[in-house]
Amino acid sequence: MHDVYHSSGRHAKVTRMRVDERCRSASNERIRLAEYWPRDDNGKPNGSAAERGMEKVAASASMAAGLLQGRALLSGEVRALLEGASVPVAGASWSEAVQLAALLGRVRLSGAVAAHGGGRADARRRSRCLRCGSGEEQLRRTSCASCGRLCAYCEACLTMGRSRECELLVLGRYEASEREAGESSICKVLPVKERLEKWGLSPAQHAAAAEALRFVESQPLYNRGSSLRHHAQSHTPHLRNGQVAGTGIHPAKESERQQQLQYSWWRNWSVRLLSWGAPLAAERTDIRNFLLWAVTGAGKTEMIFPLVDSVISRGGRALIASPRRDVVLELDPRIRRAFPDARVVTLYGGSEQRWERGEITLSTTHQLFRFQEAFDLVILDELDAFPYHGDPMLKYAADKSCLPGAPRLLLSATPPRELQRAARQGKLAHARVPVRYHRHPLPVPSLVSAPTVKGMLQEDKLPATLTKALRSSLSRGAQIFVFVQRIAQAEPLAALLRRKLQCPHVDATSSQDPDRAAKVISFRKGEIRLLVTTTILERGVTIPRSDVYILDADGGLFDEASLVQMAGRAGRSADDPRGKVYFFGSERNQSQLQAVRHIRSMNKMAKVRGYLLPVYTKKGARA
Numbered sequence: 001m002h003d004v005y006h007s008s009g010r011h012a013k014v015t016r017m018r019v020d021e022r023c024r025s026a027s028n029e030r031i032r033l034a035e036y037w038p039r040d041d042n043g044k045p046n047g048s049a050a051e052r053g054m055e056k057v058a059a060s061a062s063m064a065a066g067l068l069q070g071r072a073l074l075s076g077e078v079r080a081l082l083e084g085a086s087v088p089v090a091g092a093s094w095s096e097a098v099q100l101a102a103l104l105g106r107v108r109l110s111g112a113v114a115a116h117g118g119g120r121a122d123a124r125r126r127s128r129c130l131r132c133g134s135g136e137e138q139l140r141r142t143s144c145a146s147c148g149r150l151c152a153y154c155e156a157c158l159t160m161g162r163s164r165e166c167e168l169l170v171l172g173r174y175e176a177s178e179r180e181a182g183e184s185s186i187c188k189v190l191p192v193k194e195r196l197e198k199w200g201l202s203p204a205q206h207a208a209a210a211e212a213l214r215f216v217e218s219q220p221l222y223n224r225g226s227s228l229r230h231h232a233q234s235h236t237p238h239l240r241n242g243q244v245a246g247t248g249i250h251p252a253k254e255s256e257r258q259q260q261l262q263y264s265w266w267r268n269w270s271v272r273l274l275s276w277g278a279p280l281a282a283e284r285t286d287i288r289n290f291l292l293w294a295v296t297g298a299g300k301t302e303m304i305f306p307l308v309d310s311v312i313s314r315g316g317r318a319l320i321a322s323p324r325r326d327v328v329l330e331l332d333p334r335i336r337r338a339f340p341d342a343r344v345v346t347l348y349g350g351s352e353q354r355w356e357r358g359e360i361t362l363s364t365t366h367q368l369f370r371f372q373e374a375f376d377l378v379i380l381d382e383l384d385a386f387p388y389h390g391d392p393m394l395k396y397a398a399d400k401s402c403l404p405g406a407p408r409l410l411l412s413a414t415p416p417r418e419l420q421r422a423a424r425q426g427k428l429a430h431a432r433v434p435v436r437y438h439r440h441p442l443p444v445p446s447l448v449s450a451p452t453v454k455g456m457l458q459e460d461k462l463p464a465t466l467t468k469a470l471r472s473s474l475s476r477g478a479q480i481f482v483f484v485q486r487i488a489q490a491e492p493l494a495a496l497l498r499r500k501l502q503c504p505h506v507d508a509t510s511s512q513d514p515d516r517a518a519k520v521i522s523f524r525k526g527e528i529r530l531l532v533t534t535t536i537l538e539r540g541v542t543i544p545r546s547d548v549y550i551l552d553a554d555g556g557l558f559d560e561a562s563l564v565q566m567a568g569r570a571g572r573s574a575d576d577p578r579g580k581v582y583f584f585g586s587e588r589n590q591s592q593l594q595a596v597r598h599i600r601s602m603n604k605m606a607k608v609r610g611y612l613l614p615v616y617t618k619k620g621a622r623a
């Protein structure tokens with residue numbers, strides 16, 4: 001049971017409404033709906049004014065429900081969204097529209113912080129933030145200015161607005177009407193092979209994309225829970241009016257006949273309300289995961305194009321989420337170029353498209369808190385990268401954004417152990433892309449014995465092996481990444497290298513460097529030739545001609561995944577596919593050996609499957 005307060009401007013009277021998700025009898029509905037009825041000065045229901053008022057509220061409710069589909073928003077965010085979309089609320093406040101939509105079962109209302117299984121949160125029962133999934137350990141209780149009680153709020157998702165016990169969380173139900181015609185369209189007619197052709201994929205990309213595409217299309221869009229969906233539709237045939245909601249057509253332009261239908265439906269009170277959706281905050285077991293294990297530089301973006309195409313051409317909605325904002329910003333123009341006719345919405349902290357609704361949504365993982373059962377296809381980029389990996393809050397957000405039974409593609413060059421194991425044991429559908437798009441093998445790291453960075457700095461001396469290798473990289477015109485473990489070592493090492501190599505174009509950066517972005521740009525331009533960095537640049541930064549040096553490669557902060565990622569910076573372009581990778585360390589540890597084994601096994605698989613250029617096969621070598 002949740003209490004909802006709303007005030008009506010028209011009769012300046014605060015009414016109180018109780019919305020119970022589980023028990024809704026027809027007689028109760030009549031009482032609740034009657035609260036919307038305008039009254040004359042004597043308190044009697046006002047006939048024609050009432051009818052006009054009801055129509056307006058009904059139309060606003062329908063539009064609001066359409067705009068809120070798949071959303072999980074706090075009341076202030078709902079208001080911003082509806083005002084931004086210019087929902088006509090003449091004669092009806094936005095909250096009335098939302099409450100009517102809730103009575104019709106098209107949105108669901110809940111406390112933003114509530115006890116497990118719904119209801120009001122209090123100190124005696126374990127509560128949870130239903131927006132980010134955080135439990136008691138993230139909740140704080142303060143005496144609240146809005147509700148006047150001791151009220152719990154969530155600290156974990158505070159940066160996105162205060163989620164608290166007396167705050168309303170509005171969950172918009174996904175409605176499938178827009179796409180039903182699309183289901184039988186193009187995808188069913190054209191075979192997979194033909195549809196993949198237009199994307200110009202390499203043989204390895206093609207094979208993996210075909211497998212992923214078959215997986216995505218193995219079930220129709222949003223098939224689970226369809227009985228519930230159709231049931232709900234049959235009881236609200238006219239007011240649902242997905243077209244009005246979906247296309248944003250102003251209700252005033254609708255035919256009189258349509259209004260008449262809405263009105264007569266309205267007078268019949270015959271609405272049956274249904275609860276819907278998966279239980280909140282529960283572990284999702286219905287999502288269909290697919291692991292796309294693609295080496296660094298495999299060209300994963302091109303591989304997801306046909307999957308996105310398949311879903312949006314059937315009228316569905318696709319999401320591509322990355323833990324990193326720069327990846328989202330980089331992806332934006334590529335997606336818009338690939339899908340010029342699709343509506344693309346790009347979301348990150350401060351995005352102007354925050355309240356827009358698209359066929360393709362690009363988003364940082366943090367922005368997913370604002371969605372609930374919204375997407376027919378979810379693509380999670382770099383799921384092993386900080387901050388996604390090991391963060392239960394982001395996992396919750398990524399889970400709840402999926403529609404029931406939706407396919408979810410997990411992209412990674414270095415999947416976490418448990419996923420690798422599940423894939424090997426046949427418990428996780430997957431495809432491997434063992435070769436880069438340019439079909440050259442991955443550079444295999446050379447292991448070189450060397451003193452520690454600390455030792456080099458203390459002695460003010462570089463080992464001869466390192467100096468020699470760096471000079472040869474500089475003379476072949478390569479850009480050089482030098483990875484170190486500690487932020488404090490980056491600047492002093494850069495100074496030492498500058499002196500010993502007699503090269504002024506040496507710089508250093510780390511997560512604490514305010515000029516990091518500018519330095520990366522200079523490095524890309526070749527103004528900086530050698531950049532000393534921490535693992536902050538282990539992913540994402542791609543420089544065409546570059547060599548990679550990892551110092552203290554045996555240090556505890558570098559595991560197999562991060563060594564493979566750093567090594568993956570070399571040899572990225574077709575013009576310089578054989579970049580050099582060195583692991584410098586005082587000993588060879590497990591992580592280094594595993595990383596080398598990982599890279600070799602990918603190269604071997606690429607060769608066996610015939611993905612490498614002919615020059616790398618025996619036949620080609622002889623020719």
Ligand SMILES: [Zn+2]
Binds near residue numbers: 133154155157158163
């Ligand atoms: Zn929270």
Ligand SMILES: [Zn+2]
Binds near residue numbers: 146147167
């Ligand atoms: Zn409160």
